[in-house]
Every structure is written in structure tokens, then in C-alpha cells.
Amino acid sequence: MDKILFNGLSELGTHVDRVHVFIIAIMAFCFIACNAVLIYFMLRYRRKGPDDVTASIKGNHLLEAVWTIIPTIVVLIVFVYGVRVWGDMRKPPENAMTINVTGVQWAWRFEYPDGRIEAEDLYVPAGQPIRLNMVSNDVLHSFFIPELRVKEDVVPSQYTHLWFQADYEGVYNIFCTEYCGDNHSYMLGKVHALGPEAWDRWVRRVPDPDAVQLSPAERGAKLYSKWGCLGCHSTDGSPNIGPTFKNLMGRSESFADGSTVVVDENYIMESIKQPNAKIVAGFKPDQMPAFEGQLSQQDITDLIDYIKTLNE
Amino acid sequence: MSTQSDTHYLEAKGFYNWFFSVDHKRIGLMYLAAILFFFVLAGMAAMLVRLELLAPGEQFIDRHGYNVAFTLHGAMMVFLFIVPGIPATLGNFCLPLMIGAKDVAFPRLNLLSFWIYVLGAAIVVMSLIGPPGEAWLDTGWTLYTPYSVESSSGVIPVTLGVFILGFSSILTGLNFAVTIHKMRAPGMTWHRLPLFVWALYSASLIQILATPVVGITLLLLIMERSFGIGFFTASLGGDPILFENFFWFYSHPVVYIMILPAMGVVAEILPVFAKKPIFGYRAIAYSSLAIALVSFFVWGHHLFVSGMSNWSRWVFSLLTFAVAIPTAIKVFNWISTLYKGSIQLDSPMLYACAFIFLFTIAGLTGLPLATLATDVHLHDTYFVVAHFHYTMQGGTVIGLLAGLHFWFPKIFGKMYNEKRARVGFWMLFVGFNATFMPQFILGYMGMPRRYFDYLDQFADLHFMSSIGGFVNGLAYLFILGNLIHGIIKGTAAEKNPHGSLSLEWTVPSPPPLTNFDEIPEVHDWTYGYGNEQHA
Ligand SMILES: [Cu+2]
Ligand SMILES: [Cu+2]
Numbered sequence: 001m002d003k004i005l006f007n008g009l010s011e012l013g014t015h016v017d018r019v020h021v022f023i024i025a026i027m028a029f030c031f032i033a034c035n036a037v038l039i040y041f042m043l044r045y046r047r048k049g050p051d052d053v054t055a056s057i058k059g060n061h062l063l064e065a066v067w068t069i070i071p072t073i074v075v076l077i078v079f080v081y082g083v084r085v086w087g088d089m090r091k092p093p094e095n096a097m098t099i100n101v102t103g104v105q106w107a108w109r110f111e112y113p114d115g116r117i118e119a120e121d122l123y124v125p126a127g128q129p130i131r132l133n134m135v136s137n138d139v140l141h142s143f144f145i146p147e148l149r150v151k152e153d154v155v156p157s158q159y160t161h162l163w164f165q166a167d168y169e170g171v172y173n174i175f176c177t178e179y180c181g182d183n184h185s186y187m188l189g190k191v192h193a194l195g196p197e198a199w200d201r202w203v204r205r206v207p208d209p210d211a212v213q214l215s216p217a218e219r220g221a222k223l224y225s226k227w228g229c230l231g232c233h234s235t236d237g238s239p240n241i242g243p244t245f246k247n248l249m250g251r252s253e254s255f256a257d258g259s260t261v262v263v264d265e266n267y268i269m270e271s272i273k274q275p276n277a278k279i280v281a282g283f284k285p286d287q288m289p290a291f292e293g294q295l296s297q298q299d300i301t302d303l304i305d306y307i308k309t310l311n312e
Numbered sequence: 313m314s315t316q317s318d319t320h321y322l323e324a325k326g327f328y329n330w331f332f333s334v335d336h337k338r339i340g341l342m343y344l345a346a347i348l349f350f351f352v353l354a355g356m357a358a359m360l361v362r363l364e365l366l367a368p369g370e371q372f373i374d375r376h377g378y379n380v381a382f383t384l385h386g387a388m389m390v391f392l393f394i395v396p397g398i399p400a401t402l403g404n405f406c407l408p409l410m411i412g413a414k415d416v417a418f419p420r421l422n423l424l425s426f427w428i429y430v431l432g433a434a435i436v437v438m439s440l441i442g443p444p445g446e447a448w449l450d451t452g453w454t455l456y457t458p459y460s461v462e463s464s465s466g467v468i469p470v471t472l473g474v475f476i477l478g479f480s481s482i483l484t485g486l487n488f489a490v491t492i493h494k495m496r497a498p499g500m501t502w503h504r505l506p507l508f509v510w511a512l513y514s515a516s517l518i519q520i521l522a523t524p525v526v527g528i529t530l531l532l533l534i535m536e537r538s539f540g541i542g543f544f545t546a547s548l549g550g551d552p553i554l555f556e557n558f559f560w561f562y563s564h565p566v567v568y569i570m571i572l573p574a575m576g577v578v579a580e581i582l583p584v585f586a587k588k589p590i591f592g593y594r595a596i597a598y599s600s601l602a603i604a605l606v607s608f609f610v611w612g613h614h615l616f617v618s619g620m621s622n623w624s625r626w627v628f629s630l631l632t633f634a635v636a637i638p639t640a641i642k643v644f645n646w647i648s649t650l651y652k653g654s655i656q657l658d659s660p661m662l663y664a665c666a667f668i669f670l671f672t673i674a675g676l677t678g679l680p681l682a683t684l685a686t687d688v689h690l691h692d693t694y695f696v697v698a699h700f701h702y703t704m705q706g707g708t709v710i711g712l713l714a715g716l717h718f719w720f721p722k723i724f725g726k727m728y729n730e731k732r733a734r735v736g737f738w739m740l741f742v743g744f745n746a747t748f749m750p751q752f753i754l755g756y757m758g759m760p761r762r763y764f765d766y767l768d769q770f771a772d773l774h775f776m777s778s779i780g781g782f783v784n785g786l787a788y789l790f791i792l793g794n795l796i797h798g799i800i801k802g803t804a805a806e807k808n809p810h811g812s813l814s815l816e817w818t819v820p821s822p823p824p825l826t827n828f829d830e831i832p833e834v835h836d837w838t839y840g841y842g843n844e845q846h847a
Binding site: 004005015016019020023024026027030031034035037038041042045046047048052053054055056057058059060063064067068071072075076078079081082083084085086089090138139140142144146147149150151152153155156157158160173175176177178179180181182183184185186 | 375376379450452456458459462463546547550551552553586587588589590591592593594595617618619622625626629630633636637640641643644645647648650651652653654655656657665668669672673676677679680682683684685686688689691692693753756757758760761762763764765766767839841842843844
């Protein structure tokens with residue numbers, strides 16, 4: 001199991017964890033102190049008989065003052081400490097690289113300054129502050145990287161932001177932490193913090209030489225989950241928000257306007273790029289995001305190869 | 313109505329004499345039966361949730377079923393069980409007796425609020441589990457927009473039901489506040505009032521002031537869904553965060569509607585079983601009022617990462633810490649009450665002491681959630697789930713059980729089996745902590761809440777939590793079974809088995825329909841227990 005606190009992955013995270021530990025110490029002290037006294041009294045003054053003599057104390061002003069003032073001071077210290085560290089969390093350094101994030105049911109999209117778009121996997125250079133500028137396409141989501149101690153809701157009405165810096169190369173989890181419907185628990189992703197060489201390769205789109213070579217259909221299968229198609233399209237024949245992909249290729253599809261078509265590669269490409277061009281009968285328009293400009297031609301071909309494997 | 317002082321209130325038979333009785337004791341008892349029924353239902357949904365979470369991956373229900381299960385659990389627990397909770401049950405039964413009155417100020421209004429509750433509850437339950445043609449509610453009890461606007465489940469009927477329930481809550485609060493102002497027996501001054509009454513009074517004020525806000529919010533949600541007006545929908549110029557603000561403006565104070573009465577119960581039990589005056593009476597009484605007041609200004613702590621302005625984030629953090637202080641004062645005063653007492657650890661006292669123990673955990677784990685830097689990490693993780701279950705279950709439910717065991721002989725005129733009551737207590741104590749302790753660690757590890765499935769790294773702690781949850785569930789069956797057995801087979805109870813000085817124990821058990829033949833005159837406060845001889 002990973003170290004829960006002080007994983008040493010980011011400087012800001014370490015600052016946050018110091019606040020965590022400071023508060024944990026206060027919690028532990030107060031918990032033990034209160035309950036030690038409570039249990040001591042429960043045992044020490046246990047009833048011995050009906051004639052026990054008990055004190056008639058009704059209160060003590062000095063004590064009341066003490067246990068009002070001391071907690072007040074303690075919580076003020078905690079408050080100030082918390083606000084100071086949090087202030088740093090809200091101020092991205094000037095050299096931060098901005099990446100736009102879009103939350104959709106149920107996937108994460110990342111758009112880089114050069115226009116490049118990724119889904120599910122957020123590639124960043126290690127040691128570089130990253131500012132995420134986030135917005136939602138549909139309902140509320142929340143972007144959470146537990147290992148780096150950052151989180152912020154992703155809202156349809158406004159841009160929200162957070163920043164982080166992964167000090168070392170590594171792969172970290174992304175969770176959606178605001179309930180967003182059926183696949184909320186699968187709205188996951190990964191932050192890949194890359195070293196200088198790997199980052200350079202990624203920027204120049206040079207495939208990683210060590211990576212295993214996948215077949216087009218295998219790549220398509222990955223894209224299917226990566227871009228969140230699985231949230232709306234099943235592969236087992238059951239209808240969902242969108243039609244199933246099972247036996248899609250070659251099927252005769254009828255549309256809301258009454259026309260029909262036999263599904264081929266071009267129809268699927270059109271459906272992916274401009275889903276509203278033809279609306280399948282029984283389904284709603286404007287549900288599926290248009291992937292025009294987001295998926296490369298190569299990606300679409302891979303997806304089609306994958307869809308072909310779903311024919312029986 | 314015939315009112316003979318020698319017939320006690322339980323003697324009435326037949327539907328009419330119960331369901332149309334304006335007697336506060338009967339109404340309290342009917343509420344008790346109703347909320348315990350929903351408690352068991354909502355508890356079953358919780359068991360389903362914990363079953364599913366036994367291991368990663370799909371176990372017993374699919375992802376949608378899971379979302380429905382936690383929604384059912386939360387919505388029924390909050391709206392049908394814990395909000396009416398202690399005030400509607402023990403409050404209804406005890407309040408007039410404790411202040412020396414024959415009934416509440418508006419007995420018919422009291423019956424009306426019970427019926428409104430029944431109506432609202434029926435609508436909520438019927439629509440939660442799918443009105444014809446609509447799916448089971450899957451929005452979570454929080455009903456956040458835009459999901460609740462888009463969800464294809466029966467949001468409107470559930471919302472309507474909760475809206476109706478709100479009136480029941482408002483009317484009860486109003487009734488209690490007026491009762492406390494106007495119906496006190498001669499000599500029962502404000503500073504002689506039992507602390508349970510102070511707590512009910514504070515909770516009533518919140519019920520009156522906060523509930524209308526949620527009512528209006530829910531109406532807006534219904535209009536949004538029906539007509540697409542655009543209060544909360546970004547594409548129509550609305551703002552979903554507005555809903556969060558409205559929602560928590562009610563739902564944070566409501567936490568104190570739940571917990572203040574439980575604190576009041578504890579303050580009644582401690583002096584009786586320690587044979588000591590309550591320590592710091594005024595501090596406890598006024599801290600209830602202080603909590604009620606401050607509770608209206610802290611709702612923003614639910615929105616620390618929701619896209620609120622930075623400025624309001626730190627202001628709400630500061631205000632939230634302000635609630636900690638009156639809460640801490642109460643804990644210190646309760647513990648001090650035990651000093652140099654003569655402590656009898658019967659089941660009501662066990663529950664009361666467990667309340668203090670669990671409540672220190674509940675309160676202290678509020679600190680990292682009120683602190684901005686640490687809340688960012690913990691928000692919407694299992695840490696929050698554990699924290700509010702320590703307040704709601706460790707606090708309110710334990711408080712309700714403490715009160716039920718304490719006033720049981722008065723309510724039913726019978727005694728339960730004390731030995732089994734203690735066994736039940738320990739089962740609950742162990743099961744509860746085993747369920748929720750691991751969840752604090754899960755939270756620090758970053759396990760998000762409302763997840764149907766989870767990564768392997770969380771599996772061990774989830775498994776422990778589920779096992780604890782099953783013990784927790786069984787404990788309730790055992791405890792309720794013992795109480796029901798006591799109602800049927802218990803030995804007759806004395807008038808005042810615990811030796812309390814409060815007025816409700818001066819009348820027979822169970823009390824006569826009219827409570828007091830003559831309105832008593834009060835000469836001293838309720839807590840004159842110490843017997844030390846002053847030199
Ligand atoms: Cu989500
Ligand atoms: Cu709150």
C-alpha cells in the first residue's frame with residue numbers, strides 16, 4: 001500500500017500534508033484527553049450503593065472561561081494555517097502551463113496549448129507547474145488527483161481552475177468525485193508525469209519504442225473506453241443512451257426522418273464526426289458529442305476496425 | 313373526548329382513537345412507529361450498499377442499482393427518519409410533561425403535522441421506488457442540478473413529497489416554540505427548564521426559519537424540470553451552483569435539527585445516572601442557541617471546491633470554526649457532570665456516554681473538513697461519509713436510543729430486559745466503529761464517495777467496513793427486538809425507576825391521558841441531585 005501521507009510527490013502536497021498531520025495531532029490529543037477523563041470518571045465514580053455521597057457542584061466560571069478561550073485559540077491557529085497553505089494552492093506560478101479540461105459523462109478531455117487533444121490520459125512534464133482550466137459539457141463533475149492533493153469541481157456554467165506540479169516522473173490517478181450518474185465510478189484517468197526525453201517524444205508524437213505494438217482493432221478498443229463511447233454504446237446488444245455497436249457494421253439502420261442506410265465505414269465516420277447528421281430512430285439528437293477535430297483520422301479508422309470485430 | 317385521569321393514554325383502542333387523537337403522547341408514539349419503520353427500510357438499502365462494496369467490481373447489483381440504493385438510503389434516512397427524528401417522537405411525548413402542561417399549544421396542529429408527514433412520506437416512498445412509468449430515483453439525496461434536471465427518474469414526485477414533509481417540520485417547530493413560550497407551569501422559568509427543552513427550542517427555531525428555504529428551492533427545481541425555466545441550467549443562463557447554495561442553506565442547519573435534540577437527551581440522562589446536578593447549565597443551554605444561530609452562516613463549507621469565490625471560501629471556513637466552540641463547551645460540561653458523581657451504567661447511561669465518546673470523534677473530524685487546505689483533499693471522499701455518520705448515527709441515532717431506553721418505562725409502563733439491552737448496545741458500538749473507522753482512512757487515501765466500483769488498493773478497508781456494517785445492522789434488529797419484547801412481555805414499570813427529578817416522572821407510568829390532574833407548581837430547577845452536606 002502506498003504511503004498515505006507524505007508521499008513526497010509534490011512540494012505543495014507536502015505542505016498540505018503538514019497541515020493534515022498538524023490537525024491529526026490536535027484531533028488525537030483532544031480525543032484522548034476528553035475520553036480518558038470520561039472513562040476515568042465512569043470507572044472512578046461508579047455507583048457503590050444507594051448512599052453514595054455526590055457533589056452538588058453546578059458549574060465553575062473559571063473553567064467555562066478556560067475551555068471557551070483555549071479551543072477558540074486552537075481553531076484560529078488551525079484556520080490561519082489552513083488558509084495560508086490553501087492560498088498557495090489557489091495561486092498558480094507564473095510559468096505554469098495551461099491545459100484546458102472538459103468533463104463529459106463519463107470521460108475527461110484535455111486540450112493542450114498547441115491544440116492537441118487527449119482523453120483519459122493527461123501527459124505533463126514532471127517538475128513543471130500545470131494549470132488546469134476546467135469546464136463541464138453536461139452535469140457537475142470534480143477533478144481529483146489524490147496523490148497530489150488537488151481537487152476542484154468541474155461545472156457547466158463557469159470555468160474553474162486548479163494547479164499542480166508533479167515533481168517526479170510517475171503515473172497518478174484521476175478520479176471524478178462529484179456524482180454524475182451511472183458511470184461516475186468509471187470516470188477515471190491518469191496523470192502521466194514524463195521526464196524530459198519522454199515529454200519531448202510525446203510532444204513530437206514519436207511513438208514510444210518500448211511500447212508493445214497493438215493491432216488497429218486493439219487500439220480501437222482502447223479508444224472506445226478512453227473517449228467514453230462505452231458510456232453510451234454497449235458491445236453486447238443492449239441499448240443504452242446510444243445504439244449498441246454489436247452487429248453494427250452492415251446492419252440496415254433506419255433514421256428519425258424515415259430514411260434508411262446500410263452501415264458502412266463512411267457512415268460510421270460521419271456518425272463519429274457529426275452525430276447529428278443522421279439521427280438513428282428511437283434515439284435523441286444532441287446527446288453524442290461531435291468528435292470532429294478531436295479524433296485523428298487514424299483514431300477513427302482504428303475505432304471502425306474495432307467495431308467490425310463486434311459482428312457475429 | 314372523555315378525559316378521566318385514571319385512564320392512561322395507551323388504553324385507547326381502535327383506529328379512530330389513535331389516528332385522530334390530538335394527544336401529544338399518542339402522536340409521539342405514532343411518529344415513533346413511522347420513523348422506525350423508515351429507519352429499517354433505509355437501513356436495508358444501506359446493507360445493499362455495503363454488500364455491493366464488499367469487493368471491487370460488480371457483486372450483487374449493477375451500477376445503476378447501486379446509485380439507486382445509496383439514493384434510497386440517504387433520502388429515506390434524512391427526510392423520513394432523522395429530520396422528524398427525536399423532536400417528533402421523544403419531543404412530542406416529553407415536552408408537555410416536562411414543562412408541566414397538559415398538551416402542546418396547538419394539539420390539532422400537532423395531529424395535522426403528523427398527517428402531513430404521513431402524506432409526504434407516502435409520496436416520497438412511492439416515487440422513490442418508481443411511480444408507474446418512471447425509474448427509481450438515482451440523484452443522491454442531495455438532488456444536485458443539473459443532474460437532477462436531466463435524470464430520467466422520478467425527481468418531481470420525490471421533490472414534491474419532500475416539499476410536503478417540510479410543512480410537517482415547520483408546523484412541529486412552530487408548535488413547540490409556542491408551547492415552550494406559553495405553556496410552562498407556574499414557576500417553570502426559562503432557567504429551570506430541562507435542557508432537553510432548551511435543545512428542542514433551538515431546533516424548533518431552525519425548523520421554522522430554514523425549512524421554507526428548502527421548500528422554495530424544491531419548487532424551483534420542479535419548475536425547472538417541468539418548464540425549463542433556467543434557474544439552474546447553464547445553457548439557459550442559470551447556475552447549478554445556485555442550487556448548491558440554496559440546498560445547503562437549509563441542509564446544513566438541518567444537521568443541527570438532528571443533533572441538538574440528541575444533545576438535549578444526553579443532558580437529561582447524565583445527571584440522573586450520576587446523581588449530580590448538570591455542570592454548567594447555562595453554558596449548555598445558551599450554547600444550543602448559539603449553535604442554532606451560527607448554523608445558518610456556515611453552509612458554504614459544502615462548497616469549498618465547488619467553484620465559489622476564493623473570498624467566500626475563507627470566510628465560510630472561519631465561520632465554520634465558530635460552530636466548533638459552543639460544541640466543545642457542551643462536551644466539556646457533560647464530562648464534568650460525571651465528576652464526583654455516583655454513576656450507574658445502565659443502558660441509557662451507556663448510550664449517553666457512548667454519545668459523548670462518538671461525538672468527540674464526529675466533532676474533531678470536522679476540523680480537517682473546515683480547514684481549507686485539508687478539505688480540498690478530503691471533500692467528497694469517504695472521510696466525509698465517515699464524519700457525518702459519526703454525527704448522524706453516532707450522535708443522533710445513539711441519542712435517540714439513549715432517550716428511548718431512558719423514557720421507555722414512562723412511555724410504555726413496562727421495562728425491557730436490561731441485560732439484553734446492554735448486549736445490544738455493545739454490538740452496536742463495535743459494529744458502528746468497525747464500519748466507519750476504516751472509512752476515515754479510505755478518505756485520506758482518496759477513495760471518492762458514491763463509487764460503485766473501486767481500485768484494488770481500497771479493497772481491504774472496504775471489506776472491513778462492510779463486515780462492520782453487517783454487525784451494525786444486526787445490532788439494530790437486536791435492540792429493536794428487545795424493546796418490542798419489552799412492550800409485549802416486559803414487567804410493569806414504576807413511576808420513577810431511574811430516580812429522576814424531572815416533572816414527567818411525577819406522573820404514573822404510562823401517564824394518564826390528561827398528564828396532570830392539577831398543573832404542578834415548580835419551585836426549583838430540575839437538576840438538584842447532589843446530596844453532599846454543606847458544612
Ligand atoms: Cu462523477
Ligand atoms: Cu454543513
